[in-house]
Amino acid sequence: MKIAVGIDSLGFAAPQGFLDLVDLAEARGVPAGKYVDGLGVRRMAVAQPWEDPVALAANAAARVLEGPGVDRERIGLCVVGSETAVDHSKPIAAFLHGLLGLPAQARVYETKHACFGGTAGLFTALDWIASGSARGRAALVICTDIARYALRSAGEPTQGAGAVALLVRERPRLVSFEPTESASWSRDVDDFWRPLDRKEALVDGHLSVQCYLDAISGAYRGWTELTRGKVALARRCYHVPYGKMALKAHRHVRALDGLSEAEADATFAREVAPSLAMPAELGNIYTGSLYLALASLLRAEAASLEGQHVGHFSYGSGCTAEFFAGRVVEGAGALCALLELGQPLEHRKRYTVAEYEAIRGGDATADRTWRGSGAARPGEFAFVGLEKEARRYQRVPK
Numbered sequence: 195m196k197i198a199v200g201i202d203s204l205g206f207a208a209p210q211g212f213l214d215l216v217d218l219a220e221a222r223g224v225p226a227g228k229y230v231d232g233l234g235v236r237r238m239a240v241a242q243p244w245e246d247p248v249a250l251a252a253n254a255a256a257r258v259l260e261g262p263g264v265d266r267e268r269i270g271l272c273v274v275g276s277e278t279a280v281d282h283s284k285p286i287a288a289f290l291h292g293l294l295g296l297p298a299q300a301r302v303y304e305t306k307h308a309c310f311g312g313t314a315g316l317f318t319a320l321d322w323i324a325s326g327s328a329r330g331r332a333a334l335v336i337c338t339d340i341a342r343y344a345l346r347s348a349g350e351p352t353q354g355a356g357a358v359a360l361l362v363r364e365r366p367r368l369v370s371f372e373p374t375e376s377a378s379w380s381r382d383v384d385d386f387w388r389p390l391d392r393k394e395a396l397v398d399g400h401l402s403v404q405c406y407l408d409a410i411s412g413a414y415r416g417w418t419e420l421t422r423g424k425v426a427l428a429r430r431c432y433h434v435p436y437g438k439m440a441l442k443a444h445r446h447v448r449a450l451d452g453l454s455e456a457e458a459d460a461t462f463a464r465e466v467a468p469s470l471a472m473p474a475e476l477g478n479i480y481t482g483s484l485y486l487a488l489a490s491l492l493r494a495e496a497a498s499l500e501g502q503h504v505g506h507f508s509y510g511s512g513c514t515a516e517f518f519a520g521r522v523v524e525g526a527g528a529l530c531a532l533l534e535l536g537q538p539l540e541h542r543k544r545y546t547v548a549e550y551e552a553i554r555g556g557d558a559t560a561d562r563t564w565r566g567s568g569a570a571r572p573g574e575f576a577f578v579g580l581e582k583e584a585r586r587y588q589r590v591p592k
């Protein structure tokens with residue numbers, strides 16, 4: 195008998211502060227309606243220098259490892275998906291191996307394909323388990339990123355930061371997947387990229403929207419051919435660079451199902467909106483975006499969705515994409531209540547535009563300044579600075 199594989203537990207980490215996008219609109223002389231209604235964005239997380247991609251990843255993973263029913267000693271694979279690497283050679287996963295005390299026998303590495311890196315990690319983990327190579331062990335898949343565009347650019351209101359950690363194993367307690375029924379779609383395009391010497395991404399914004407829509411058409415068509423109407427989707431989670439993109443994506447795939455725009459819009463509140471609440475708090479978190487949408491959905495509706503399927507669309511600029519379905523496992527509702535998925539959004543600080551600009555102004559030197567753990571919160575990991583050119587981290591005592 196085939197054994198189910200999928201997400202057993204989930205946790206995410208958010209920087210301690212955010213910028214309200216109405217404040218940004220006012221500062222940029224843009225009508226607030228353009229950001230709030232036109233782009234569908236509300237807040238974007240702003241990372242302080244000590245909240246780097248490694249620290250965010252460690253904080254998300256600690257929530258999973260210190261949560262109910264997880265045995266750290268049984269982790270045999272740790273894959274980190276990121277497009278905000280901190281080093282051209284040493285992967286974020288190697289830092290995490292030390293910070294989290296993972297077993298010496300674990301395989302650890304990083305994957306990159308823009309926002310798709312986490313999904314690449316998830317499918318590697320699913321295949322590793324399904325093939326038997328895991329020998330009963332679990333995988334930790336972590337998506338971590340800081341989305342930065344130039345100040346005053348069109349992309350500025352679609353920034354964000356955060357990390358999502360997924361524990362993947364046999365007989366999962368949250369969502370199971372069927373890796374043989376996942377459809378990929380790829381093309382060589384220049385919609386979004388980040389040259390090696392830059393912290394800020396370059397983007398051809400309107401082209402990127404079109405590339406995303408072409409990719410979802412290709413991947414969704416592939417998925418419907420593979421599943422031949424056998425899988426009914428109760429909900430749909432999309433990669434969410436900004437809320438309006440999820441609406442555009444939904445209209446696009448529902449048109450392939452034969453729905454008019456008005457009919458697709460009528461399904462949006464039920465099928466998609468519950469997954470957008472947490473992305474609206476953090477903004478675009480790149481690799482983790484789809485999984486933050488899933489966390490948002492599970493937090494709102496896991497109990498009532500048990501036994502039902504959720505569509506997932508992952509998009510990585512450049513580009514590659516995947517459409518796949520997951521089934522919410524019986525008992526997921528009770529586990530989600532224990533996971534306290536909304537906790538990282540509590541007690542956050544609202545930065546002024548001046549504070550946000552000051553943080554961004556320090557980007558160029560942030561990595562080279564020794565600062566200790568800064569104002570990191572109790573129990574959190576922080577990037578403290580360089581020692582003999584090597585990155586150092588500390589965990590603030592709880």
Ligand code: CAA
Nearest residue numbers: 225227228231232233309348349352399400402403406435
């Ligand atoms: N009130 C209400 N709505 C308004 C408005 C107002 N006063 N003014 C404008 N709008 C609407 C516009 O009609 C438009 O709506 P539609 O998209 O439905 O047509 C919307 O607000 C945006 O307006 P513009 O297209 O004029 O916005 P823009 O040119 O300033 O830039 C953007 C929009 C291209 C998305 C830009 O924010 C950007 O480059 N973002 C980064 C790239 C990105 O996120 N791409 C997404 C696909 S790629 C991907 O998903 C990978 C990834 O993570 C990056």
